[in-house]
Each structure stands twice: as structure tokens, then as C-alpha cells.
Amino acid sequence: MQFEQVPHLSLLQSGLAAGIRMPNSCRNGSCRTCMCKLSTGEIAYQIEWPGLTREEKAEGWLLPCVAEARSDLVLHVPDAVSQRGD
Numbered sequence: 001m002q003f004e005q006v007p008h009l010s011l012l013q014s015g016l017a018a019g020i021r022m023p024n025s026c027r028n029g030s031c032r033t034c035m036c037k038l039s040t041g042e043i044a045y046q047i048e049w050p051g052l053t054r055e056e057k058a059e060g061w062l063l064p065c066v067a068e069a070r071s072d073l074v075l076h077v078p079d080a081v082s083q084r085g086d
């Protein structure tokens with residue numbers, strides 16, 4: 001599944017807008033429901049303290065509800081479901 005980052009929206013919001021159902025709940029970086037893994041690429045956070053430990057960040061975990069792409073990304077989102085038929 002592929003989707004485009006919508007300017008000023010989070011990765012989660014961009015994915016949902018593109019018809020990809022991704023796990024989420026609080027959408028403010030605290031519940032960790034959306035936690036997924038970054039395989040390649042760079043992101044930036046929209047908030048100063050996303051709810052991840054330093055170790056989790058170093059391992060590539062991210063919270064897409066409060067993150068934006070800074071390059072092309074490959075994400076591993078185990079429970080993502082396309083509603084577009086791809």
C-alpha cells in the first residue's frame with residue numbers, strides 16, 4: 001500500500017485520507033495504539049515529546065499520529081487495511 005503525505009497532516013491522517021485504515025485512538029502521541037516501525041526514511045514529530053522511549057526511537061518505532069514524513073518512507077504497520085482494494 002502506498003500513500004502521499006498531505007502537507008501539514010500527520011502520517012496517520014494522510015494514510016486515513018488515502019483510504020488506509022490504520023490503528024489509532026488518541027491521535028495526540030500518548031496512547032501508542034498507532035505505534036509502527038520505520039524501515040527506511042526520515043520523519044519529524046509535530047510535538048516535542050511523543051510517547052516513545054529513546055530506545056524505541058533508536059529501534060525505529062514511531063507514532064504516525066504525530067509524525068510527518070521528511071523523505072520517502074517505508075513503514076511496517078501490521079494491522080493496516082486498505083479500503084481502496086489494493
Ligand code: FES
Nearest residue numbers: 025027032034065
Ligand atoms: S493514536 Fe494514540 S499515540 Fe497515536
